[in-house]
Structure formats: structure tokens, C-alpha cells
Amino acid sequence: MNPTFDATQRIARISAHLHPSNFQMGESSGLSRENCRAKGGAPGFKVAILGAAGGIGQPLSLLMKMNPLVSVLHLYDVVNTPGVTSDISHMDTGAVVRGFLGQQQLEDALTGMDLVIIPAGVPRKPGMTRDDLFNINAGIVKTLCEGIAKCCPNAIVNLISNPVNSTVPIAAEVFKKAGTFDPKRLLGVTMLDVVRANTFVAEVLGLDPREVDVPVVGGHAGITILPLLSQVKPPCSFTPEEIDYLTARIQNGGTEVVEAKAGAGSATLSMAYAAVKFADACLRALRGDAGVIQCAFISSQVTELPFFASKVRLGRTGVEEIYPLGPLNEYERAGLEKAKKELASSIQKGISFIRK
Numbered sequence: 047m048n049p050t051f052d053a054t055q056r057i058a059r060i061s062a063h064l065h066p067s068n069f070q071m072g073e074s075s076g077l078s079r080e081n082c083r084a085k086g087g088a089p090g091f092k093v094a095i096l097g098a099a100g101g102i103g104q105p106l107s108l109l110m111k112m113n114p115l116v117s118v119l120h121l122y123d124v125v126n127t128p129g130v131t132s133d134i135s136h137m138d139t140g141a142v143v144r145g146f147l148g149q150q151q152l153e154d155a156l157t158g159m160d161l162v163i164i165p166a167g168v169p170r171k172p173g174m175t176r177d178d179l180f181n182i183n184a185g186i187v188k189t190l191c192e193g194i195a196k197c198c199p200n201a202i203v204n205l206i207s208n209p210v211n212s213t214v215p216i217a218a219e220v221f222k223k224a225g226t227f228d229p230k231r232l233l234g235v236t237m238l239d240v241v242r243a244n245t246f247v248a249e250v251l252g253l254d255p256r257e258v259d260v261p262v263v264g265g266h267a268g269i270t271i272l273p274l275l276s277q278v279k280p281p282c283s284f285t286p287e288e289i290d291y292l293t294a295r296i297q298n299g300g301t302e303v304v305e306a307k308a309g310a311g312s313a314t315l316s317m318a319y320a321a322v323k324f325a326d327a328c329l330r331a332l333r334g335d336a337g338v339i340q341c342a343f344i345s346s347q348v349t350e351l352p353f354f355a356s357k358v359r360l361g362r363t364g365v366e367e368i369y370p371l372g373p374l375n376e377y378e379r380a381g382l383e384k385a386k387k388e389l390a391s392s393i394q395k396g397i398s399f400i401r402k
Contacts, residue, residue: 090117090140091329094159094198096152096190097166098145099126101311102206105318106165107134113322115329116141122155123166124148149189156197160332163325164190167207169312177392183207184216184399191217195224202328202364203232206321210234210266211389214343214353215396223400230364233328234343236266236355238313238320242299243273246292251282262296262341263356263371264385265392271297272385276375289377331360344368351386353393 093110097103098121107121111134119141121131131145146155156162167183187207194203199221207213214234221227243260251258259279264272273296275289284292295302303313324340331338343355344365359367374382 090115091160091332092116092118092120092158093141093161093163093325093329094120094122094155094201096122096155096162096164097207099123099130100165100167101169101314102165102317102321104130105315106163106321108137109318109322110163110325111137111139111141111143113326113329114140115326115333119143120146120155120159122146122152152190152193153197156193156201159198159201161204161325161328162194162198162201163204163206163321165206165317165321166190169314177209177212177395179208180212180395180399183209183213184396187213187216188220188400191220192224195221195226199224199226200228201231202332204235204321204325204328205233206235206317208266209392210236210343211270211353211392212396212399215393216399218345218353219397219400228364229345230366232345233324233358233365234266234353234355235321235324236262236271236341236343237324238317239266239271239273239296239299240341241316241320241323243292243296246295246299247273247275247278250284250288250292253280261357261372263354264382265355265389266343267392268297268388269381270385270389270392272378272381274372274374274378276378277372293381327360328364331364331366332362334362339369349382349386351389351393354389 093116095103095107095110098107100123103123107130110116110119121127121143127145127147131143135143167186168179194201203217205214205217214232217232218227239262240260243262244258245255247260248255248258261274261277262271263274264270273293275284275292300313327338327340338360339357340360341355341357343353344358345352346354346356346368348354348356348368348371356371357369358365
């Protein structure tokens with residue numbers, strides 16, 4: 047074998063992955079962008095992250111590169127993706143990383159994806175409510191979901207962009223307009239509320255957070271976040287003061303981080319961790335693992351609202367079963383009514399954004 051030719055072929059493979067949109071390869075090489083793989087690349091799923099260069103997107107991309115279920119990782123953003131892609135591509139894990147910059151490369155980023163994770167959008171700043179984010183992030187989500195509808199309509203979509211209570215209905219309306227809406231495949235990521243609940247409850251109980259499971263239902267903003275402390279595992283009881291403290295802290299966890307960062311950002315690192323935890327659950331379900339149960343904000347009939355966060359069982363087609371809320375105590379029933387009133391308004395705001 048000619049060593050020079052072999053080295054050239056290896057360089058060609060690497061270059062095709064780092065710069066797929068700029069790289070041209072002759073037919074004689076026997077390689078194409080579709081079948082070109084880095085030597086030793088792992089079998090698995092194709093995942094796209096939209097907003098990969100942002101505060102959530104960068105740690106999210108890093109952690110997804112470490113996931114053994116990911117074979118191809120597409121990183122898309124409107125700025126800075128070449129640098130993020132180059133950096134993350136040096137990690138010695140199985141996933142092949144490709145970067146895509148600007149809306150003209152959005153379709154290339156999405157084609158053939160199994161899972162699309164969307165952290166794109168502007169973050170909260172001090173004094174900002176989630177609704178203040180709406181006008182900017184709503185337009186971003188609309189554009190990205192139009193691309194998904196065209197290029198990978200059967201992908202599972204994990205939507206992180208805030209306000210989730212409105213952006214999930216926006217995504218649903220975009221998919222309905224395109225004729226591709228499958229309610230089982232569109233999931234608003236509320237995992238950070240569950241992660242916070244597990245952590246804060248574990249602190250009160252003196253337990254390892256990994257041993258605690260707190261169902262969090264409703265939505266993903268303020269009083270729409272309803273931790274069901276009566277259903278905590280392992281079973282335990284709380285004083286009224288502990289219930290008030292835990293509920294308020296879980297509902298205001300995002301504000302706690304925004305204020306602590308004092309203008310330097312919002313909850314990016316814990317959000318990336320939670321997003322990866324949820325994405326991993328989706329990938330395990332796509333693989334066929336049984337008993338994958340998580341909370342998510344989805345199209346639902348658990349309440350009279352068209353969207354609601356509750357426990358779901360994930361499978362190869364997305365959401366395969368939606369669980370009822372179970373028995374609620376008086377405190378939780380009152381919280382549910384408050385959550386539904388606020389949630390109804392946020393959902394309608396998202397729907398109206400597309401239908402206007």
C-alpha cells in the first residue's frame with residue numbers, strides 16, 4: 047500500500063467531516079459526504095443541536111459528544127460554529143462532529159437527523175421574565191421548525207428555547223401547517239425543573255440526589271412549575287414550611303441563577319446537563335430500551351389544556367404513553383389550578399403567534 051495515498055485518504059475523510067459544505071470529493075475516491083465516516087466511528091444515532099455556539103449549546107454539544115449512543119453530531123448556529131466544531135471534534139469519542147453556519151446551511155444540518163435538540167435563542171437577563179423573551183425566541187423557533195418539517199419530519203424534537211410554555215405550541219403549529227405534526231415526537235424539555243427538585247429535596251432529606259425522584263408537572267415557568275412532593279420517591283413527608291420552601295425554590299430556580307450571575311447569564315450549565323439527561327433518555331428509547339420514563343411538556347389530554355408537562359413513557363416513536371397525575375393533596379390541587387390559568391395564557395400566546 048502507498049503510504050502517501052493512505053495518508054491522503056485519511057486527511058480527506060477528516061476534512062469531509064469538519065467542512066462538509068465546502069468539501070468536494072471526486073467519484074473515483076469511492077467516498078461521499080453521506081457515507082464518509084471517520085475510521086473507528088461508533089454506530090448510533092444522528093443528532094443535531096440548533097444553537098450549538100450559545101451558553102447552553104456549547105456545554106450541551108460537549109456532553110453529547112461524550113454520549114456513546116451518538117454516531118453523528120451536527121452543530122448549527124448563526125455565529126461561531128466553526129470554532130466550537132473544531133474544538134469539540136478533537137475529543138476522542140466515537141461521534142463524528144460536523145459544523146454548520148448560518149441559515150443557508152440549516153437544511154444540510156438537519157437532513158437525516160434522528161434527534162434534534164433546540165437550545166437556540168436569547169437568554170434571560172436580570173429583570174427579564176420568560177415572556178420578555180417571547181418575541182425574539184418565537185421567531186427563531188418558527189424558522190428552525192420550518193427547517194425540521196422540510197428536512198427531518200420524523201425526528202424526535204427536544205425543545206429547550208424559552209418560554210417553553212409558548213415555544214412548544216409554536217413548533218406544533220408550524221408542523222401542523224407543514225402537514226408533519228406528530229404529537230409523540232415534539233417534547234418540551236422541563237428536565238431542569240426535575241433536576242432542581244431532586245437536588246433541593248435531597249438537601250432537605252439528607253439524601254443523595256440520585257436516589258430521589260420528584261415528579262414535576264404543569265409547565266416550565268414560575269407558578270406553572272408544580273412539583274408533586276406528595277409523590278416523591280423514596281416516600282417521605284414534609285412539614286408545611288418545607289413544602290412552601292421547596293415549591294418556591296423549585297419554581298424560582300431559574301431566577302436564583304440569573305440573580306447569582308448578576309448580569310453574566312442564566313442557567314446554562316445545569317440546563318445543558320438536564321438537556322443531555324433528557325436527550326439520553328430519548329436515545330435509549332429510540333434504541334428500544336424498555337421503561338424509559340421522564341417528565342416532558344407535550345401535547346396532552348391529562349388536563350383540559352392542549353399542552354401539559356407530566357410523566358411519559360418514551361419509545362421508538364417518541365411518547366408512547368402519558369401517565370395521569372395521580373393522587374394530589376389539597377396544596378397540589380390548589381397549585382394545579384393556578385398553574386393551569388397561567389399556562390393557558392402562555393399556550394394561547396404561542397398558537398396566536400403562528401395563526402395571526
